Amino acid sequence: MEQNKSLSRRRLGVIITFLSLFGIVSIFEYGISQQWNGILKIAEFTLLLIFIISLVLTYLKTGLWKFTHKSLAELDEREIALTSKSLRYAYAIFTIFLLILLFSYSIFDYRLSIVLVTSLILFAHLLPASVIAWTDSK
Amino acid sequence: MKSRKIYNRIALLRTEKSITRKELAEKIGVNFQTIGYLEREEYNPSLDLAFRISEIFELPIHIIFSTEPLKPISELLNSKE
Numbered sequence: 001m002e003q004n005k006s007l008s009r010r011r012l013g014v015i016i017t018f019l020s021l022f023g024i025v026s027i028f029e030y031g032i033s034q035q036w037n038g039i040l041k042i043a044e045f046t047l048l049l050i051f052i053i054s055l056v057l058t059y060l061k062t063g064l065w066k067f068t069h070k071s072l073a074e075l076d077e078r079e080i081a082l083t084s085k086s087l088r089y090a091y092a093i094f095t096i097f098l099l100i101l102l103f104s105y106s107i108f109d110y111r112l113s114i115v116l117v118t119s120l121i122l123f124a125h126l127l128p129a130s131v132i133a134w135t136d137s138k
Numbered sequence: 139m140k141s142r143k144i145y146n147r148i149a150l151l152r153t154e155k156s157i158t159r160k161e162l163a164e165k166i167g168v169n170f171q172t173i174g175y176l177e178r179e180e181y182n183p184s185l186d187l188a189f190r191i192s193e194i195f196e197l198p199i200h201i202i203f204s205t206e207p208l209k210p211i212s213e214l215l216n217s218k219e
Binding site: 075076077078079 | 167168169172175181183184187
């Protein structure tokens with residue numbers, strides 16, 4: 001029961017993190033293409049705040065970020081197997097996501113902004129930890 | 139290839155020796171959470187790790203690990219009598 005609660009909480013944290021990251025990029029792109037106004041700035045700042053809080057609670061405080069960024073020498077055999085599995089899934093997800101995104105950008109002749117590129121780097125770094133947060137019950 | 143489930147007596151032997159998961163983890167060089175996974179039979183150890191565990195408990199490997207569900211010690215003792 002407690003394990004299910006913990007898993008649901010972690011999954012919710014992953015969803016909030018990615019949604020806020022997506023929101024940050026979307027509002028930035030919209031603000032650049034249209035005109036920045038007070039509401040957009042407040043929304044961008046709020047989403048940035050939500051992203052930071054979610055990142056701290058879901059990834060940093062749980063040790064997931066540290067776990068997926070440790071050197072192999074510091075991990076035992078079960079942890080190596082777990083990180084290897086999560087990296088494999090993360091690689092597949094990121095490749096498909098990036099291919100679709102770049103393909104769409106080239107079709108619609110959009111330009112890649114620095115915020116989008118930064119978000120993609122963050123996304124790539126968060127994915128392995130997110131796979132563990134999403135799948136591992138303990 | 140899907141690996142078979144490996145059953146073990148780690149929890150029983152650890153309790154018998156009165157050592158904590160953390161102490162056992164330090165002795166065999168793994169994270170203490172891994173001991174929990176091993177005891178719940180949710181993770182199959184490598185041959186090297188299985189040998190290290192058997193050395194700590196000073197028992198042959200086949201007494202601790204099995205591919206078949208392990209019988210309780212009392213049942214084994216009764217069958218020997």
